[in-house]
Amino acid sequence: MALAEHACSRESAVAARIDSAPCNACPVRSMSVCSALEVDELKRLADILVSVKVDAGHTLFAEGDGADTLFNVTAGTMKLYKLLPDGRRQITGFLLPGDFLGLSINDTYAYSAESVTPATLCRFPRRRLEGLLEDYPKMQRRLFAMASSELAAAQDQMLLLGRKNAKERIASFLLMLSERAKRRGYAENPVHVPMSRSDIADYLGLTTETVSRTFTQLKTSRVISLLEGGKVRLNDLEILQELAEGA
Amino acid sequence: MALAEHACSRESAVAARIDSAPCNACPVRSMSVCSALEVDELKRLADILVSVKVDAGHTLFAEGDGADTLFNVTAGTMKLYKLLPDGRRQITGFLLPGDFLGLSINDTYAYSAESVTPATLCRFPRRRLEGLLEDYPKMQRRLFAMASSELAAAQDQMLLLGRKNAKERIASFLLMLSERAKRRGYAENPVHVPMSRSDIADYLGLTTETVSRTFTQLKTSRVISLLEGGKVRLNDLEILQELAEGA
DNA sequence: ATCGTGCCTTGATCTAGATCAAAGCGAGAG
DNA sequence: CTCTCGCTTTGATCTAGATCAAGGCACGAT
Numbered sequence: 001m002a003l004a005e006h007a008c009s010r011e012s013a014v015a016a017r018i019d020s021a022p023c024n025a026c027p028v029r030s031m032s033v034c035s036a037l038e039v040d041e042l043k044r045l046a047d048i049l050v051s052v053k054v055d056a057g058h059t060l061f062a063e064g065d066g067a068d069t070l071f072n073v074t075a076g077t078m079k080l081y082k083l084l085p086d087g088r089r090q091i092t093g094f095l096l097p098g099d100f101l102g103l104s105i106n107d108t109y110a111y112s113a114e115s116v117t118p119a120t121l122c123r124f125p126r127r128r129l130e131g132l133l134e135d136y137p138k139m140q141r142r143l144f145a146m147a148s149s150e151l152a153a154a155q156d157q158m159l160l161l162g163r164k165n166a167k168e169r170i171a172s173f174l175l176m177l178s179e180r181a182k183r184r185g186y187a188e189n190p191v192h193v194p195m196s197r198s199d200i201a202d203y204l205g206l207t208t209e210t211v212s213r214t215f216t217q218l219k220t221s222r223v224i225s226l227l228e229g230g231k232v233r234l235n236d237l238e239i240l241q242e243l244a245e246g247a
Numbered sequence: 248m249a250l251a252e253h254a255c256s257r258e259s260a261v262a263a264r265i266d267s268a269p270c271n272a273c274p275v276r277s278m279s280v281c282s283a284l285e286v287d288e289l290k291r292l293a294d295i296l297v298s299v300k301v302d303a304g305h306t307l308f309a310e311g312d313g314a315d316t317l318f319n320v321t322a323g324t325m326k327l328y329k330l331l332p333d334g335r336r337q338i339t340g341f342l343l344p345g346d347f348l349g350l351s352i353n354d355t356y357a358y359s360a361e362s363v364t365p366a367t368l369c370r371f372p373r374r375r376l377e378g379l380l381e382d383y384p385k386m387q388r389r390l391f392a393m394a395s396s397e398l399a400a401a402q403d404q405m406l407l408l409g410r411k412n413a414k415e416r417i418a419s420f421l422l423m424l425s426e427r428a429k430r431r432g433y434a435e436n437p438v439h440v441p442m443s444r445s446d447i448a449d450y451l452g453l454t455t456e457t458v459s460r461t462f463t464q465l466k467t468s469r470v471i472s473l474l475e476g477g478k479v480r481l482n483d484l485e486i487l488q489e490l491a492e493g494a
Numbered sequence: 495a496t497c498g499t500g501c502c503t504t505g506a507t508c509t510a511g512a513t514c515a516a517a518g519c520g521a522g523a524g
Numbered sequence: 525c526t527c528t529c530g531c532t533t534t535g536a537t538c539t540a541g542a543t544c545a546a547g548g549c550a551c552g553a554t
Contacts, residue, residue: 004316024401048289074376080402082402082403082405082406084406084410084411084492084493085492085494086494088410088411088493089410090405090406090409091412092402092405092406101397103395104395104399105392105395106394108550110399110402111402116300133388134384137381137384137387140387140388140391141387141393142386143391144387144390144391144394145352146400147391147394147395148351148352149352150398151350151394151397151398152351152352152357153515154398154404155327155329155339155358155401156329157401157405158329158337158339158401158404158405158408159329159331159337159339161405161408162336162408162449162450162451162452163331163336163337163452164331164335164512165510165511166510174249176440196531196532197531197532197533202409203409204409205408205409205410205513207511207513208511208531208532208533209511209512209513209532209533209534210510210512211532212509212532212533212534213511213533213534215532215533216533216534225422245331245332246331246335247332247333412540412541413540441502443500443501443502444501444502444503445501452540453541453542454542454543455501455503456502456504456542456543457502457540457541457542458502459502459503459504460503460504460541462502463504
């Protein structure tokens with residue numbers, strides 16, 4: 001029996017305590033921290049989590065907020081970003097189902113989190129999840145592995161932001177989206193690109209205009225095709241790969 | 248009794264099995280993974296590590312090499328970097344004593360590691376360290392905390408690379424170095440800047456010329472002073488902070 | 495001492511991408 | 525059906541920082 005409530009400090013979100021055997025049927029179980037746990041252990045996880053549904057454009061939390069909840073994306077796409085005082089924005093990552101968010105060193109979030117599409121997430125009280133990590137070292141290890149691969153992705157992104165030109169950035173971005181979709185079992189070619197030009201720009205350190213022009217260039221040179229509903233067909237993976245590395 | 252040997256596949260490095268009670272006296276014990284262990288537990292760590300000394304400019308390992316060793320910096324400064332096929336380089340981080348390197352998701356390094364100054368490191372066989380992590384969950388947790396804070400630093404760096412201008416980048420860089428030095432108990436103001444202009448450029452996504460000009464500008468406006476031996480005095484932290492955030 | 499060989503700095507010019515400006519275009523509201 | 529409003533595309537111009545080009549300076553080797 002699900003009960004609706006107001007979930008977050010910001011705007012409205014619908015939260016529902018999971019009825020029964022929740023995690024077992026979870027579509028992202030195999031992708032996330034949960035994959036570290038056995039069926040019976042999952043019960044303890046289910047006990048501390050609440051499922052949250054949000055509309056597109058919902059701010060889950062903002063940089064500097066007290067970081068007492070962690071989340072796991074189960075459906076939809078989220079974006080994480082940082083702002084400079086004058087409003088310049090850097091999106092540090094897009095999250096897909098299975099991704100974790102909310103980790104922080106001190107006790108405040110180091111970035112803001114907002115949904116790109118309608119999304120659902122599992123919400124965990126930080127303290128209680130930490131308790132679980134103490135009891136289940138394999139879960140701790142799994143979380144460490146996830147953080148490590150995020151770190152590797154962050155280093156790739158530094159190379160992109162520091163040294164690649166606009167075309168290389170867009171090519172890399174499309175390949176990355178396609179690769180991630182594939183590993184989660186979604187369509188990898190036509191790849192779904194749900195975020196706006198302006199989000200892409202803020203992720204790649206460009207402007208909307210440059211992103212738009214570069215998409216047009218790639219389309220004109222037949223390397224990609226822009227389809228309906230935010231889908232992009234990658235017509236020549238090989239060329240795209242070369243473009244991405246500037247070879 | 249120390250025995251010298253050739254350590255790495257690349258160039259020569261001097262490795263020495265530690266004689267006795269090694270970690271106890273280690274200058275960076277409190278800063279690194281080791282801080283998670285008690286004196287008696289440290290013995291097991293000491294058993295699997297070898298101390299390595301390298302000259303400045305020594306390549307410890309290269310991107311793509313088999314990642315079967317991990318390192319902990321005990322003295323000196325290291326740099327990690329990624330290369331594009333045409334030689335463009337992005338330095339993804341500078342490591343100070345206490346920092347860990349060598350983590351990888353698959354079994355190859357995702358970046359190259361080279362010493363900026365003469366350095367000493369502890370070298371661990373990956374398998375055996377992983378064994379230790381299984382036995383000591385608190386060490387696992389400590390490593391996770393270190394990875395998390397590296398991740399947070401990487402996100403800051405994305406903001407810098409994606410959205411800050413040259414002056415903001417240099418100001419941020421100097422403040423970051425000073426802050427890190429402070430937390431490790433080194434001099435924070437005149438701050439030691441051991442890396443070349445070209446390394447700084449490749450870390451900040453600029454060219455040597457721009458780095459040099461920007462240092463000159465900051466010097467001319469009396470915000471910093473360039474001292475002997477790669478030291479930089481930060482004359483006005485407040486202004487520097489404002490410059491860094493573009494306020 | 496003198497010579498090189500790498501840095502580092504400074505100057506002149508160029509350019510990729512930003513900025514400024516103005517149409518298209520499309521989905522939801524009325 | 526038509527009107528908006530927000531997003532996207534395209535065009536014209538501008539500029540921060542890259543690139544090209546000399547010198548200057550310091551330190552190790554001869």
